[in-house]
Amino acid sequence: MASPTRSQQLQRLITRINGLITHGTKTSSLYTKWRFGLFLTGLVCTIAFYKSDWYHAGNLSLAGFAAVFFVVAAYHSRLERRIHRLGLWQSIKRVHLARTELDWSNIPERPPVEATSHLFAGDLDLTGRHSLLHLIDSTVSDQGRERLISWLLIQPPSSAAWDVRRVLCKELASRPLFRDRLVLEARLAGEQEINGKRLAAVLEHPVGFPRLTMIIAMQSVLALTTAVLGVAALLNWLPGYWMFSFALYALIYFQTDQGEELLEHAVGLHHEMERLGTVLAFIERHARRKGSALAAACASLLQPGTRPSQYVRRAARALHAISIKAHPLVHLAVNALCPWDLWFTRQLDQIQRDIRRQLPVWLDRLAEIEAASALATFAYLHPAYIWPVSSQSPGLSASHLGHPLIAPGVRVTNEVQLSGRGTIQLITGSNMSGKSTFLRTIGINLCLAQAGAPVCADRFIWSWSRPACCIRVNDSLDAGLSFFYAEVKRLKAILDETRRENVSPVLFLIDEIFKGTNNRERLIGSRAYIKSLSTGNGFGLVSTHDLELTDLDKEIPSLTNAHFQETVAAGALAFDYRLRPGPCPTTNALRIMALEGLPVPGYGADS
Structure with a gap:
């Protein structure tokens, strides 16, 4: 019996995934009914116990049903996330099938590439609709797509660069799970492609203001002085001198407060970094096998102190600290005790400087892996093609x-x-x-x-x-x-x-x-x-x-x-x-x- 073709393998896999989605959807509907039933049953039982003056039983009923409800809700949310992942996974496989069958209507089309004066791009259908680029482009970032286009249009490459590229493509051709999960991780992080230029523009936005370090030192001293004088006043050791230091502290605070602009910028930076960091963190985890072409391509991402995942965590911590601005009363109370905003403004500024320094390397490595992955996918989908x-x-x-x-x-x-x-x-x-x-x-x-x-x-x-x-x-x-x-x-x-x-x-x-x-x-x-x-x-x-x-x-x-x-x-x-x-x-x-x-x-x- 002849072995199935790549198209047949993809068809079977798509059918299997569709079965899992159908089963998961039915189970999700069942969970919805259970949650509704638990809510009604818990409500009726708790009210009945309270009306019967069985308050202890009512409290136990409320706590028990709430615990069961939240456990079921957690499992339901987990199931919904799995169904969502399966849906994205199925869409990736459907696009693969479309590529093998040249079903152009089901192959995603990216923005057109202008190559009108190029010596061979238009003649050979390398770019444009129903072109080679349209067929093989599975990149997830604008830099990855630009790298793939450059490989097709800037020819010939240097022999050394081609040798490295070829080894990486061959290795990735044998790793379909890695390639497809790379696309999946990017899709889970957001529908839009990763845009390095947009992230670079966000990083260029200035954070803080002149003499920030000096102002932080002054505010820290004033906050500490206010706390010491306040404790002394409570113990009746000194008069209410703390009011003078606090007044000066409050004056400087209101003069330096950046309002909602700081929060909006931190959220924007975290959003862009999270998407890029998710994909780079995935590559980090799978590039640790020594001696592999992928590890060699990602060497600059794996150095201690330069890993993208570390910077993403630092940016996330800074955002979470700054996000108390979304809660005005809490924000005001915390900043009354210490120069919270100023501390994390400085931290965010330092994070931006560090990321700005590392970003070109990250984008370059991501682009290289994406372009090689696109060619590897092309090789995997066409097993009858040969390596020249x-x-x-x-x-x-x-x-x-x-x-x-x-x-x-x-x-x-x-x-x-x-x-x-x-x-x-x-x-x-x-x-x-x-x-x-x-x-x-x-x-x-x-x-x-x-x-x-x-x-x-x-x-x-x-x-x-x-x-x-x-x-x-x-x-x-x-x-x-x-x-x-x-x-x-x-x-x-x-x-x-x-x-x-x-x-x-x-x-x-x-x-x-x-x-x-x-x-x-x-x-x-x-x-x-x-x-x-x-x-x-x-x-x-x-x-x-x-x-x-x-x-x-x-x-x-x-x-x-x-x-x-x-x-x-x-x-x-x-x-x-x-x-x-x-x-x-x-x-x-x-x-x-x-x-x-x-x-x-x-x-x-x-x-």
Whole structure:
């Protein structure tokens, strides 16, 4: 019997969780009835005992029923929290299932990323709706998402950074419980993503005022003096001199009181810190296994005196102390005895300074783990994908290479072989035969490989490369660019990249070169451009409809021809999307026109 696929495993798990939620909901309803019944029974029994003048029995009844009621209420609350956790856990698994099935409507969509001028982001569908980022982004903070985006868009990385990243991704791929609980802890702390910029802004808010330490010392001395003089007055040792020191103490207090602003700021700081601290504390607990990649990535979080959980507890204690401002009478009484607000204002200021110093390290480590976790989840959800192998020789070789954004049931795979600088594969083929998708397949898998993720292939060996694409180019009314001029500027940028020496070679992917101009000038320009590419620091593919360009293999030894083609069956075009060697032997533009009812000489309705 074949082992279940990842989708089937997730379906079974979701069904099981749903059963637990259903059972828990029924039990919760039962607890609600028990609580109501206990309340009514206790009320009736207690009143009955009191009316019968059995006060002792009434007191025992009230205490007994209240104790049982609170025990049942505690268990009920615990059950409700568990149901809530199960609901969040189920939603995480549902999103995983949606990712495996490319069910875009059930994959959460984050704010769009602006990458219009990027050399390959838009061409390869790395960002935007229904993109690679949309598919793999499971981060819980804005810094984590930015780190993941940088891994996809800033390529290639340094070899040392990639090695560390790759080891971490592989380790986390085998720890699905850790990855999903990381998301769960963040969701339990709040629905909004963790925002480091917002926390940094809160930390920049000034707390206290000039000469705070001196004022605290003065108020402490005045409070102590008032207490001593007050005791002396009570014992009739001295007259009521305490009133003078207390009056001065009260005057300074009212001059320095920050009102509700201090409480609001402390609550805001605690709220932001609690969410970040919850996630970091979870990572702390699971990163203590010596020798693991996770422990190495979190080393700066585990040093004594710098652990985020310690700072969260300090901030919580300061908030709880300051929160007596919410109770005016208690607040006034406590501050009449000692400079309570000033003590904890100073403590809060020191906490902010310490957190501000540590925050960049915390956010950096969290972002690294989140981005690696997102790629690890992608690997876990696609067990058939392989981890690519880097090579020192310029080029790219892959077998059964497929597009990860195309469902497995309709995905067609192909072979790729590019060896050495100057290598060019000229792709010809009919309209809709798969040329553009093939170029994107190569590019998106290269970006996955260099980000540290697995790729959709049976074999993938590549050298560090700088992707550069001209596949999806748009005109710009704002910038005054026609489609052709925008295409020329993009091609010029690619050519300039191939002129850079002492850096990784360019992997160029150019679709339908110079398609924005007439046939004669396109042929002249394309020949000159492809010849120039063959002498630069790069390798790649160029697709075209101009079959006249296929004879360039006689002038450029490093150029080879390959093609996609179609078949005609029952008056309709059919495509197998398979790459074949050599120039394309067929064309189909006129046939497509005829099939759509346009007047085309030589093509009748049945031809």
